[in-house]
Structures are given as structure tokens and as C-alpha cells.
Amino acid sequence: MILVLAYCAVLLSFASGLLALLMNQRPVLVKLNEYRFKKFPDSYQFGRSVIEKNLKERRYPHALRRSVFVLLGLSGLFAVLAGLSVLISQDIINDQLSLGLPWLPWHVRFDGLSGFFFLIIGIAVCAVSFYGPGYVSSYKESEHPFAVLGLFTGLFVAGMLLVLLADDAFFFMIAWELMSVASYFLVAFQHENPANRHAAFLYLLMAEVGALAIILGFGVLASFSDGFTFDALRESGLSVTWASIAFVLALLGFGMKAGIVPVHVWLPEAHPVAPSHISALMSGVMLKVALYGLIRFCFDLLGDVHWQWGVVLLILGTFSALGGILYAMMQPNLKRLLAYSSVENIGIIFMVLGLSMIFMANGHPQLAALGFLAAMFHAFNHALFKNLLFLGAGIIQHQTHELNIDLMGGLIKKMPQTSKLFLVGCMSISSLPLFNGFVSEWLAFQTALQVDVLDNGVLRSLIPVSAAALALTAALAAACFVKVFGLIFLGQSRSRHSEKAHEVRDKGMLAGPALLAGLCFFIGIFPGIIIHLINNVSGQLLGQTLPNDTALGWLWLAPVSAEQASYSAPLVLMGALIAGSVCYWFLRRNPLTVMRRAETWDCGFGGLTPRMQYSSSAFTMPIRRIFSKVWIIDEQINKEMQGALDQDVAAVHYQLHIQDHSWPRLYQPIARGVSSLAKQVGRIQTGNIRTYLGYSFVTLIVLLWVIS
Amino acid sequence: MNWLIAILQTTLFVVLAPLLAGWIKWCKCRLQNRKAPSLLQPYRDLIKLTNKQPVVAEQASWLFIIAPYIIFSATVLAASVVPLIAVDLPTSASADVIVMVGFFAFARFFLALAGLDIGTAFGGMGSSREMTISSLAEPAMLMAIFTLTMTASTTNLSGAIAHVLNEGMILRPSFVFALFALVLVAIAETGRVPVDNPATHLELTMIHEAMILEYSGRHLALIEWASQLKLMLYGVLIANIFFPWGIAKTLTAEALGYGLLAITGKLVLLAIFLALAETLVAKMRLFRVQEYLSFAYLLGLLGMLSHIILEAAR
Structure with a gap:
């Protein structure tokens, strides 16, 4: 029954892709309808008005787009249902599909780990399907055919879902390639621009090199076992050397897809050029599928993990987290910035996963479960808020035709709903209390603080250093997203486009982000729900759950023990509400002192212009100066002089190029x-x-x- | 009873914060051979500001108007989890020390956004500088505090302080590092000399003041009060983590009175040190602050490492 739900999700996403192909087939459909009228005049009355109305030339594209996204949304809904039911029932379901080669049926396995990622994909796809119809309607059919976009979106989602279902190496790779190739076409969707073609090619190249590494990784496992099913691979019993080789190959392959430094370069190129709802899916969800692959490979297939692998993950994760956020900060292009921030978040997840491995290998399965919990929770949260931010970026691009944050400003008044949703995203990703990003960060710190139990001196000093890096990353992320929100939504408009922007009319485009923003807040207040689900996953995968997750009752979060650490978001929310309302009430009493509006203080000179505001590069200048070694900075200031003896400055030209060291x-x-x-x-x-x-x-x- | 004490402590925090600010000002004035204003002057200022009509720039959005309330509430929440006169706070369990740092981040996030909201160069400058400094100071603070939490093996602040209290007076090298790190961070985060000067509005140097330049009336009062609260909070953190003696372990009237007396004495002393330092040290250039803060960060890290390598039982 649960598996049927999962299959439904896959089939519905396929169906939505196929339905999109009908975009240019309206004449055929009209003929079909007429034929039906001739053949079966009795049944013709059934649904006649609806069908005829939607087959009219003017309505047809709109109706088809909507139905494609409805199918996609249903697929997401089924994925959520399937994921939730397998997580709650804690079943492991095996099945065989006689597809593919005759002697190699596709093996299917649906367990807690797959279920959790099904949940992530499902939520993201639901949000995107609300958002999609409004967003794609701005594409001109002659230049950017919807058939292509819809088909590959459906295939892409189906590919991701199939990766999670795969239980043999063949099926896994087929699904993996389906996902990669379909997303290549989505990145190349606006291919009239050479930069987009270049980005898409880079993406394809790295995806294929990564796939090669994964195949080799499976090959190492398979050569020590009989067969390609995951069950056989689990029994392979590799020596430490071979297991490490397989681990490195898998890390390379999955790391390339996940966007770990230094193999992250495709990410900031490909994500900005794809349509926004696709970049939301790619950044929020596809990176998670790569993470799934790594977890499946290391924790499940390879069997015993070694602490050295954990150290590798920890170091790579630390560099990715710090590098990602520092590079993100310098980007003036909003979607590029978000892509780099994904590198940062994936880095954090890798870090915590590395900690989990280290604890696992040193015989502390409970702490390993804690680290695993933090990693999975952060993956879930990142999917929510990164999706939200990409969809928000899409709305902004849709309304202002601009992605450069230096040309925005003042949108909070012109787009009030969007600005609120985007603010929730910014607050979650900056890991502020009461929002979901904070909970996973809190869990990550709690994991790192358990370093006392380890005996190895190197690890004992390495882990605090990486915890320090994590703290720095979190603080820099807050600075980065203050910049993002402040420059886009606050202040005065810096360009004509943003001056004329207005709120989106399509309700669906706001409903998708609103769903995600609501979840960000809800999960931030009641993290126990998701933690309970992840606990079931770690029970299946690591054979260990957190015993104390409900020690103090469902309002509390006490992962290690109630004495060591506890956090109760509902109580904090209550305190915040009390404190806020007391000071508001206290100060609002006096009607004589209602606010008065006046002109902005301009130091008595008059004439404040938008150009006097801080720009993106000005805002990050102190950080650029402090961490100047991190980037390749090319800064040029040219002054044009005039007047007698060339002493007066007529104009100043400032150019700044910042490049990645990699x-x-x-x-x-x-x-x-x-x-x-x-x-x-x-x-x-x-x-x-x-x-x-x-x-x-x-x-x-x-x-x-x-x-x- | 516990909750009552928690509420009482928070109220004490809120009420006493301006007094501490007045006391520091008094000490500074005396040290600089000036005539000092009354100790109650900060209260008078706050009352004066709350009774005035706030003037808000036309450009301001709703965020600018609610930001002071958010900043003040977040700071009060942060204060509510810090033991002032008694340990065993129930609020410390619902929000541990990482959450406390999170509350500071919350307040700062909105303060920086409010600075950007008006769209003047000053606001942007203040926000940019504040976020830069805090992104270096916050990790240093976390490192210093993690030294404490790892020693006590709990992130619950009152639990950790109780642990230090029960261990008695032991000289831990890690605590020396952490103390210095926390002092440096406290100076940077509360905007005191040598990082920022709360007494001037000089555009080349100001940080905190640049962000709140557009605020007036009750909004300004709230922000000023929040920053006084923050100053006191850091003072209490330093006093009670590293010198916790005197804080009430039981909730009897006698112990609580004794605790109040102890923390007053400690804060009075700390304030004298601060005033002395502010008188002796000159403000540094903005781009020297990074060296100062990375030194604090390093000290925090050293504290943590020396705890793990030298002190922790294997």
C-alpha cells in the first residue's frame, strides 16, 4: 500500500511531463474531440462544457499549464504521503519491477531513509507546483516552449524519486542519470544566451564525471560481491583499503552533485540560469538526493564506517561551509548568491555527518545518532528555506526583471507579501531562534560539544576548531542575509525597474512560498515532529535512536539528556510574545505621542538620492578587506580629472571583479x-x-x- | 517559586540596567576630571524619550517601526536566561546559552535591517560595520562560552554556573583564556572604547550610533534601554561565570539578598575597570578591530583546546 503511494508519485510526475508535450497538439485534441462526438454522441455531454472551454485557443495554454502543475503537485502530495507513512510505520518494503534488461529486474526498496527524502522532495514539489503556473506564464511560447520545460521537469522529479527507490546499482545509476540529464535540459532551457549554454555544459560535464566516480565506487563494491543488488553489496565485506577507495570515489561522485568545495563550481553557474522554480528544486532538493546517495553508500552499503572518513567529511564540510558563505557574500547576483549559500549549507551538513561518523567509529552510537539527526534535520530545513528563497528570488526577477541586488531597493513597500515571506526565509537561513534553521544549528553545536568522550588527541582538538568555524559561518550567514534583505527590500529603489515593481497578481506564486514559510516557522517551534521521524530513520540505519528526545515532554528538545542541554521553542515563543506585547502596550498608551512622519535627515544639505545608499560591494567591503586572501580580487578605480592642472575629479569609475580561487x-x-x-x-x-x-x-x- | 524568581531576576535586570550605565558614566567623568551627572540621569533620559513624540522618516517601512520592540524583547529574553542573583533558573532550561547568543543575533539582525531601511549612507555604514564586527565577535563569544559549557558538560547556563560554584575555587587555564576572550568580546559587542565610542556621533568612527541615527522618541528609548541591558548582561555573564561566588543557591530571602549584594559589588567593580580602561585606551581604527577580534577568537579557541587537552578527564 505504501509502495503504491510511492509509485503513484513517480507515475504522476512522469504523467505531468508527458502531458506537457500536448502543448503544441491542440489541433489534434480538437480533432479527437470531434471524432469522439461522431463516434459516441451519447457520452459527449459528459464534461462537454469544460473540455470545449479549455480547448479554445486562448484558454488552452493556460489550462494545460495549470493541469501539468496540478499533476506535479499531486505527485508531490503522494510523495509526502508515502514518505510519512513509511516513516511512521517503520516498515522496510522490498519489491521487484520487471523492467530494464530481462535478467536484471529493477529492485526496489522503500525504507525510512528513502521515506525521509521522499518527504523533502514532496514538500518542495508541492510548493513549486503552486508557484509554477504563474511563473512560467511569462515565457513566450515561441522562444521557450513549455513542452520542453514541463517534460523535463516531470522527468527530473521522477528521476529524483526513482533514485530514492533504487535497490540495485543498475537501477540507481539509471535513475541518477535520468535526474542529471533532465536537469541539464532545464539548465539549458534559456539557451539563447551563450553564458547559459556554457553553464549547462559545465553542469553536464561535472554531473557525468561524478556519475563515473559513482559507477566506479559501485564497481569496487560489486567486484567483491556477487551481483549488483544493494543486498549483495552490503555483504561484500571489503578490506579497509578497498572500502576507503570506494568511499573516496563515492565522496567524489556524490560530492560533485552536492556541491562540496572544491567541486562546487557548477553550482553557482547553473543555478542562476535555470528558471527559478527549477533552481529551487535543484538547490533545495537535488543536492539532498546527492546527500542521500552518500548516506546510503557510506552508512548502509559500506557497513563499518571509519573515523578517518569522518575526518575527511568534517574538513571538507568546514571548508565548504566557510568558503561557501564567504563567496556568497560577494555576489551581486541574487541567485548566484543563493547557490553559493547552498554550498555553505551542504558544508554544514557534511560537517555534522562527519561528526556522526567519527562518533560511530569510536563506539558512541548514541552520539552518532545525534549527529545524524542534526545532519538530516539541517538537510530538511535547508530544503525548506532555500526553496523559499529561490522562489522569492523568482518573484523578484519576475516583477523587476532584475537579479542584481545593487539595482533593487525599497521593494518592501511595493511587494509587501513577498517581502514578509522572504524575510522568514532570511531569518531561517541566518539561524535565528524560533525558526527552523536555528534548531539544526543548535543540534550541530550540541554534537560538536560532546567531543569530551573521544580518546584520540587529534580529534579532540580538531572538532573544537571546526565548531569554531561553524560559529563563524553562522555569523557570516546572518551578515550575508542582512545584506540581501536590506538591499533588496529596504531603502530606496536603485533602478527604474524596481521603482515600478508591484506585488505579483498570481495568488499561486505567493501560496508556494507561503507554504514553505509557514513550515519554516512551524518546524522551528515544534521541531519534535521531524526529530521523531528522523529518529525512526536512524533506528533503521544506525541501529540506534536518541533515547531522551522526549525526556521532558513534547514541548522540549533535549537530545542528549535533560541536564546537559534543552531547548523549548514554544516556551521561548511565549516569552517573546509576552515581552513584546508588554513593551508595546506600555508604550502605546499615550495617544498624545503618536508617531509623526517627517523628511529623512539629510545633514542639512538636502537632496538625498538612492545612489547615496550603501551598495552590495560597499556593505561587504569590511569583510572583503578582512578575509582578502579568500578571493581573487580585481579592484580598479579610475578617476577622470578636469579643470586647471587636472585637479578636480569629474567622474570616478569603480570596477570590482571577484573570482573563486578554484x-x-x-x-x-x-x-x-x-x-x-x-x-x-x-x-x-x-x-x-x-x-x-x-x-x-x-x-x-x-x-x-x-x-x- | 522558581518561575517567580526568574521573573523577578528579569525585572531586576531591566530596572537596574540604566543604573549601571549611569554608574559607568559617573566613574568616567570622575576619572576625566569632569563633573558627573546624577546616577539617575539615564532613567531621566529614558522617561524623557518615552514622553516625546517619535518622528519617523517618510521612507521608513513597518520594519523600522517594529524593530525597536523586537530588539528590546529579544534582549530581555536573553537577560531572562542569565542567572543574576540565584542559580537554578527554570528559564535557563527552556533556552540555553546557545539560544541566548541566538537572541543577541536576533536583535542585531533587526537593528542592522532598521539601519538599512531609511536608505541613507549612515544607516548602511552602521549596519555594514555592525554585521562585520559581530560576525567576528559572535564566534569568539561562543568559543568562550563553550569552554564553560564543556567544563560543566551542560549548555544550561544556570547549571553550568552551579557546577563551577560546586567545584570551588580551582585555577583553570582554560577559564583564564575564556575570561579574556569574553571581556574582549563584551567590549566589542556593547560598543565601548576601543571598538566604538558610545559618546560620539563622529561619522568616521561610529557604528552603533550610525544605525539608530533616525530613531527618536520611544523607539530610541527602547533601543537605548536594550543596549544598556546588553551591557549589563555581558557584565553579569563575566561576573557570574568566572567569579560566581555569592550567588544564591537556595531560594531563601537571606541567600537572595546576599546574592543581590554580591552581584552589585561585582558589577560596581567591573564598571570601575571599564571606566578606567575607557579613560586610558584610545579608540582604534576600524580596520584594527579585526585584529582585536581575531585575537579574542583565538583566545576563545585556545581556552577550549586547553580545556580539552589539559583538563578534561579521559
Whole structure:
């Protein structure tokens, strides 16, 4: 029954993709309808008015888009239901589908881990399906056909869901490739722009290299076991060396998809160019699928984890978290900024997962469960608020035709609803109390603070350092999102587009983010619900749950023990409400002192202009100066002089380019190496048919010699 | 009873904070050979401001108007979890020390947004500087506090202080580091000399004042009060974490009175030190602050490491 729900989710997303193909087939449908009228005149009355109305030329695209997204939303709903029911029932369901090659049926397994990620995908897809119809209606059908967008969106979602269901390496890779390739087409959707084609190609390249690493990782496991099913792979019993090789390959493959530093470069290129609801899905959900792959591979298939792997994850995660947020801060493009912030969040998740591994390998399964809980909870939260922020960015782009935050400002008055939703997202991602981001951060700190139990001196000093880095990351994230919200929504408009912006009319475009914002707040107040679900996952996967999660009652969060740490968001909320209302009431009593509006203080000079406000690069200037080694900064100030002796400044031109270190340090050498290798290979390609025949002949001789 | 004490402590915090600010000002004035205003002057200022009609810039949005309430409430909430005269606070259990740092972050988030809301250069400058400084100071503070929480193996602040109290007077190297780190952070976070000067409105140097330049009337009163509260909070943190002796362990009237006396004495002494330091030290350049704060960060980290390596039982 539960599995049927999961299958329904997959099939519905396929169906939504296929339905989108009908976008250009209206004449066929009209003919079909007429044919039906001729053949079955009796049944024709059924639903006649609805069908005819929607088949009219003017209404048809609108109706079709809406129905495609309704199907997608239903798929999300079924995914949520399937995920919840498998998590609550704690079942593990196995099945076989006789698809694919005749002797290799697809093995399906639906357990708590898959169920939890089903839940994440389901929520995100639901939100996107509310949002989608309004957003895609702005695309011109001739330039950006909806059929393409809808088809690949459906395939993309289906691919992600299938990855979670896979129980053998073949099926896993097929689903993985479906996900990667479908999302490639989505990134390349607006392909008229060369930068977008470049980003899409980079994405495809890295996705395929990553897939290769994953295949090799499975290959290492498979060569020590009989068969490709995950059950067989679990029994492979690898030696430490081979297990470590498999781990490194898996880390490379899944890390590339998840966007861990230094293999994160596709992320800030690909996410900004995709349509916003797709970047929301890619950043919020697809990165989580990569995380799922890593967890499945390391915790489930490889069996015993080693603490060295945990250290690798911890260090990589620390660098990603710090690097991600520092790079994010310098981006003027909103979606690029959000993409870099995903790198940061994935880094935090990797860090905590690494801690979990370290505790697991050192024989503290309870603390491992705590770390696992923090990682999964952060994954869930990140899916919520990053989706929310990307959808919000989409609304802003839709209304102002602008993604550069230096050209925005003052939108809080023009787009009041959007600004409130976006504020919730910013507060969650800055991990402020009462919102969900804070809870997972709190759990991460609690995990890191348990370092006392370890014996290894290196680990004992390494973990506090990474906890310090985590604290720095959180504080920088708050600064970054103050900048984002402050420059976009507050102050005065910096451009004509943002001056003329107004709130979106489509209610659905607000409903999607509103759903996510509501969940961000709700989960922030009642984290116990999700923690209970994750506990079931860790019970299945690690064989250990947190015993004390409800020690103080359901209002409380006390993961280790009530004496060591506790947090009760409902009580905090109550306190906040009391404190806020007391001071409001106390000060509002006097009607004589109602506020008065007046002109902004301009130091007596007059004429404040929007250009006098702080810009993005001005806001981050102190941080750029403090951490200047982190980026490659190219800053140019050119002054035009005039007057006698060229002493008066006529104009100042300021240019700032900030680049990632990973390009010149890592990728350009590789690219140069590949092209010089290609040149060497090119030498034997003479273009002469006789030479090629000679090559074939020599190869044949050598092969014959080898077999004889 | 416990909850009653918690509410009483919070009220004491809120009520006494301006007095502490007045006392610091008094000490500074005396040290600088000036005539000191009355100790009650901060109260008079607050009353004067609340009775005035606030003037709000036309450009301001709703966020600018609710920000003072949020800032004040968040600071009060932070104060409610810090043991002032007695340990065993029930509020410390519902919000531990990480949440307390979170409350500060909450207040700061809205203060910085309010600075950006009007769209003047000053507001942006203040927000940018405040977020830069706090993003270095907050981790340093967490490190210093983690040293305490790891020693006591609890993040519950009153539990941790009770633990230190029960252990008696032991000289821990980690606590020395953490104390220095926390003092440095406290100076930076409360905007005192040498990081920021609360007494001036000089555009080249101001941080906190630049953000609240547009506030007036009761809004300004709330923000001023919140920053006085924050100053006292840091003082109490330093006093009660590192020198917890005297704080009431039982909830008898005698013990509580004794606790009140003890914390008053400790704060009076701390304030004298602060005034002395502010008189002796010159304000530093903005881009020297990073060195100062990374030093605090390093001290915090050293404290944590020395706890783990030297002190923790294996």
C-alpha cells in the first residue's frame, strides 16, 4: 500500500511531463474531440462544457499549464504521503519491477531513509507546483516552449524519486542519470544566451564525471560481491583499503552533485540560469538526493564506517561551509548568491555527518545518532528555506526583471507579501531562534560539544576548531542575509525597474512560498515532529535512536539528556510574545505621542538620492578587506580629472571583479592538461585513410597475438 | 517559586540596567576630571524619550517601526536566561546559552535591517560595520562560552554556573583564556572604547550610533534601554561565570539578598575597570578591530583546546 503511494508519485510526475508535450497538439485534441462526438454522441455531454472551454485557443495554454502543475503537485502530495507513512510505520518494503534488461529486474526498496527524502522532495514539489503556473506564464511560447520545460521537469522529479527507490546499482545509476540529464535540459532551457549554454555544459560535464566516480565506487563494491543488488553489496565485506577507495570515489561522485568545495563550481553557474522554480528544486532538493546517495553508500552499503572518513567529511564540510558563505557574500547576483549559500549549507551538513561518523567509529552510537539527526534535520530545513528563497528570488526577477541586488531597493513597500515571506526565509537561513534553521544549528553545536568522550588527541582538538568555524559561518550567514534583505527590500529603489515593481497578481506564486514559510516557522517551534521521524530513520540505519528526545515532554528538545542541554521553542515563543506585547502596550498608551512622519535627515544639505545608499560591494567591503586572501580580487578605480592642472575629479569609475580561487588553481590546469593531451592524440590523426587502415591492421595483429 | 524568581531576576535586570550605565558614566567623568551627572540621569533620559513624540522618516517601512520592540524583547529574553542573583533558573532550561547568543543575533539582525531601511549612507555604514564586527565577535563569544559549557558538560547556563560554584575555587587555564576572550568580546559587542565610542556621533568612527541615527522618541528609548541591558548582561555573564561566588543557591530571602549584594559589588567593580580602561585606551581604527577580534577568537579557541587537552578527564 505504501509502495503504491510511492509509485503513484513517480507515475504522476512522469504523467505531468508527458502531458506537457500536448502543448503544441491542440489541433489534434480538437480533432479527437470531434471524432469522439461522431463516434459516441451519447457520452459527449459528459464534461462537454469544460473540455470545449479549455480547448479554445486562448484558454488552452493556460489550462494545460495549470493541469501539468496540478499533476506535479499531486505527485508531490503522494510523495509526502508515502514518505510519512513509511516513516511512521517503520516498515522496510522490498519489491521487484520487471523492467530494464530481462535478467536484471529493477529492485526496489522503500525504507525510512528513502521515506525521509521522499518527504523533502514532496514538500518542495508541492510548493513549486503552486508557484509554477504563474511563473512560467511569462515565457513566450515561441522562444521557450513549455513542452520542453514541463517534460523535463516531470522527468527530473521522477528521476529524483526513482533514485530514492533504487535497490540495485543498475537501477540507481539509471535513475541518477535520468535526474542529471533532465536537469541539464532545464539548465539549458534559456539557451539563447551563450553564458547559459556554457553553464549547462559545465553542469553536464561535472554531473557525468561524478556519475563515473559513482559507477566506479559501485564497481569496487560489486567486484567483491556477487551481483549488483544493494543486498549483495552490503555483504561484500571489503578490506579497509578497498572500502576507503570506494568511499573516496563515492565522496567524489556524490560530492560533485552536492556541491562540496572544491567541486562546487557548477553550482553557482547553473543555478542562476535555470528558471527559478527549477533552481529551487535543484538547490533545495537535488543536492539532498546527492546527500542521500552518500548516506546510503557510506552508512548502509559500506557497513563499518571509519573515523578517518569522518575526518575527511568534517574538513571538507568546514571548508565548504566557510568558503561557501564567504563567496556568497560577494555576489551581486541574487541567485548566484543563493547557490553559493547552498554550498555553505551542504558544508554544514557534511560537517555534522562527519561528526556522526567519527562518533560511530569510536563506539558512541548514541552520539552518532545525534549527529545524524542534526545532519538530516539541517538537510530538511535547508530544503525548506532555500526553496523559499529561490522562489522569492523568482518573484523578484519576475516583477523587476532584475537579479542584481545593487539595482533593487525599497521593494518592501511595493511587494509587501513577498517581502514578509522572504524575510522568514532570511531569518531561517541566518539561524535565528524560533525558526527552523536555528534548531539544526543548535543540534550541530550540541554534537560538536560532546567531543569530551573521544580518546584520540587529534580529534579532540580538531572538532573544537571546526565548531569554531561553524560559529563563524553562522555569523557570516546572518551578515550575508542582512545584506540581501536590506538591499533588496529596504531603502530606496536603485533602478527604474524596481521603482515600478508591484506585488505579483498570481495568488499561486505567493501560496508556494507561503507554504514553505509557514513550515519554516512551524518546524522551528515544534521541531519534535521531524526529530521523531528522523529518529525512526536512524533506528533503521544506525541501529540506534536518541533515547531522551522526549525526556521532558513534547514541548522540549533535549537530545542528549535533560541536564546537559534543552531547548523549548514554544516556551521561548511565549516569552517573546509576552515581552513584546508588554513593551508595546506600555508604550502605546499615550495617544498624545503618536508617531509623526517627517523628511529623512539629510545633514542639512538636502537632496538625498538612492545612489547615496550603501551598495552590495560597499556593505561587504569590511569583510572583503578582512578575509582578502579568500578571493581573487580585481579592484580598479579610475578617476577622470578636469579643470586647471587636472585637479578636480569629474567622474570616478569603480570596477570590482571577484573570482573563486578554484578556477585558476584547480580547473584551468586540468583544462590545459586535457587540451594538451588532446593535441598529442591529434598527432596520430593524419586524416589519411591509409594511415587509419594501418592502425586497424596493427591493432588486429596485436590483438591476435594477445589471444594466441 | 522558581518561575517567580526568574521573573523577578528579569525585572531586576531591566530596572537596574540604566543604573549601571549611569554608574559607568559617573566613574568616567570622575576619572576625566569632569563633573558627573546624577546616577539617575539615564532613567531621566529614558522617561524623557518615552514622553516625546517619535518622528519617523517618510521612507521608513513597518520594519523600522517594529524593530525597536523586537530588539528590546529579544534582549530581555536573553537577560531572562542569565542567572543574576540565584542559580537554578527554570528559564535557563527552556533556552540555553546557545539560544541566548541566538537572541543577541536576533536583535542585531533587526537593528542592522532598521539601519538599512531609511536608505541613507549612515544607516548602511552602521549596519555594514555592525554585521562585520559581530560576525567576528559572535564566534569568539561562543568559543568562550563553550569552554564553560564543556567544563560543566551542560549548555544550561544556570547549571553550568552551579557546577563551577560546586567545584570551588580551582585555577583553570582554560577559564583564564575564556575570561579574556569574553571581556574582549563584551567590549566589542556593547560598543565601548576601543571598538566604538558610545559618546560620539563622529561619522568616521561610529557604528552603533550610525544605525539608530533616525530613531527618536520611544523607539530610541527602547533601543537605548536594550543596549544598556546588553551591557549589563555581558557584565553579569563575566561576573557570574568566572567569579560566581555569592550567588544564591537556595531560594531563601537571606541567600537572595546576599546574592543581590554580591552581584552589585561585582558589577560596581567591573564598571570601575571599564571606566578606567575607557579613560586610558584610545579608540582604534576600524580596520584594527579585526585584529582585536581575531585575537579574542583565538583566545576563545585556545581556552577550549586547553580545556580539552589539559583538563578534561579521559
